[in-house]
Amino acid sequence: MDRVYNFNAGPAAIPVEVLQKAQGELLNFNHTGMSVMELSHRSQAYDEVHNNAKSLLKELLNIPDSYDVLFLQGGASLQFAMIPMNFLNNENIAYYILSGAWSEKALSEAKKFGETNVLASSKESNYTHIPKQFEANSLQNAAYLHITSNNTIFGTQWHEFPSTNAPLIADMSSDILSRELNIEQFDLIYAGAQKNLGPSGVTVVIIKKDLIEKANKNVPTILSYQTHASKNSLYNTPPTFAIYMLSLVLEWVKEQGGVAEIERRNKQKAQILYNAIDESDGFYKGHAEKESRSFMNVTFTLPSDELTKAFVQEAKENRLIGLSGHRSVGGCRASIYNAVTIEACEKLAQFMKEFRKKH
Template identity: 65%
Template structure:
C-alpha cells in the first residue's frame, strides 16, 4: 500500500474515503457502545442511547452548516436516486412545470423520474459541450410560476461544479449535493431543499440527508404513499420506521471530525489546496494530461482528465494501481481518469498522486 499505516490512497468516487480516526473509533466501540454491552447496530432505535446519537447528529449538522431555524434535517434511505422520485412526487403539482438544469448523468436521471409525475422542462444544459461546463446565469430560463428549479451542484462523472448558484427568487431551488455537501460553505437560505447521499463526504452508504425548508413541506401533493412523504419523516424526527442506525452514528462521528478540523471553512481551504496540487500538474503538463472540465467550472471533489494516447492511459492506470492508488478509473460511461478528492482524502494522498503524475510524464513524454 502507498501509505505508512498500510492504508490505500483511496480516490474512489463513492463509497469513498472515511477519516481514519473515525474508523478507528467505530472499531473501538463496535461491540460495546457507551457501556451498554451492545453494538450501536444491536440496540433499539427507540432507546435513549441511540436517540442521543441521532439527535446529536442532527444538531451538529445544523450547527456546522449554519442551517436556519425554518429548516428541517431528515435522515432518509434510498440514496439520491430515490430523491429523484420523491421530489417531483411531492412537489410537481398538476398544471405546473418544473425546470431542470442538465449538467451530467445524474441530472438527466432526475429529469427522467420527473417525467413520470408531470411536465418537467430543460431550463439549461451543457450536454452539447460534452458537459464540460456549468451553464451561465443568462443561459438559465425558467418561469416565475414553476413548481421548482432543480440542479446538481457537483458532477462526479464530468468533474464540474457550480461556483455560484442561480437566484430563483420565489421559485423553490432544489439541489442534489450528494458529492460536495460539507465540502465548502453555502448559504442554506438560497435553497428550498437540499439532498445528498452520505457516501461521499458524510459517512458510509445507506443514509441520505435532506435539508428542507418548512414552508415547502406545506406544499406537498396529496395521495402519496406514507413512506414517500417528506412530512412523514419530519413529523417523526426521521424515526417513523427503523433508520440506518449505524450509518447515522458514523455520520455523527464524521461531523465531529469536521468540527475538529476547524469546521467547514477549514475543510474548504484544505479541499482547494488538495485539488490544486493535481490541477497544477495537469495545467503544467503541456497537454500530456488533458482536463475535461473548463477551468471556470472545475470541481474540487472530482478531477477528471485524459491522456491522449489510449494505451499510455491504460498503462498509467495500471502503474498507479501497483503504486497503491485506488479508484482512478473514470466512470464506465466516459472512461479516462478521475481522482475523487473528497473531504476525508488526506493531503498526503493528493501530493503522492501529483508526484506520481509528474514522474509518469517524465518517463513517457
C-alpha cells in the same frame, strides 16, 4: 497500517480517525454492552446518536430553525422520484438544469409525474462546463428549479448558485460539507452520505419547513416528507449504523476547524492536482473547463487508451487506488472528498509527473 490512498468516487474515503473510533466502540457502544448496530432505534442510547448527528449538521452548516433535517434511505436516486411526487402536480412545471448524468436521471424521474422543462444544458459539449446562459428569475408556474451542485463523472461544479423565483432544489451528494453554504438560498438540499458524510445507507435532506407544508398530500406515507419530519426521521427503522457513522464524521469535521477549514484544504488539494495537469504540456488534459472545475472530482485524459491503462495499473502498484475515469469521459478521475488528505494529493501529483517523464 497498510492503508492505500483512496480516490474512489463513492463509496469513498472515510477519515481514519473516524474508522478507529468506530472500531473501538464496535462491540460495546457507550457502556451499553451492545454495538450501535444492535441498539433499538427507540432506545435512549440511539436517540442521543440520532439527535447529535442532526444537531451537529445544523451547527456546521448554519442551518436555520426554519429548516428541517431528515435522515432518509434510498440514496439520491429515491429523491429523484420523491421530489416530483411531493411537489409536482397538474398545475405546475418542474425546471431542470442539466450538468451531467445525475441531473439527467433526476429529470427522467420527474417526467413520470408531470410537466418538465430543461432550462439549460451543457450536454452538447459532453458536460465540460456548468451552463451559464439561462434566465431563472421569471419561471412560469414553477414547482421548483433543480440543479446538481457537483458532477462526479465530468468533474464540474457550481461555484455560484442561480438566482430564481422558484423553490431551488439541489442534489449535493458529492460536495455537501465540502464548502461553506448559504443554506437560505435553497428550499431543499439532498445528499447521499457515501462521499463526504460517511458510509452508504443514509440520505440527508435539508428542507424548508414552508415547503413541506406545500407538499402533495396524496402520496404513499413512506414517501411523504411530512411523515419523516413529523416523526424526527423515526417513522420506520432508520439506518442506525450509517447515522452513527455520520455523527462521527461530523464530529471529525468540527475537530478539524469546521467547514471553513475543510473548504480551505479542499481547494489546496484540487490546486495540487490541477497544477499537475496544467503543467504537463498537454500530456494530461482536463475534461472540465477551468471556470467550472470541481474541487471534489478531478477528471483528465491521457494521449491514448494504452497509456491510460498503464497509468491506472502503475498507480495501483503505488497504492493510489480508484483512478479509472467513467466510460462517458474516459481517462482518469481522482475523487478528493473531505477525507482524502493533502498528502494523498501530493503523492498522486508526484506520480503524475514521474509517469509523464517515463512515457
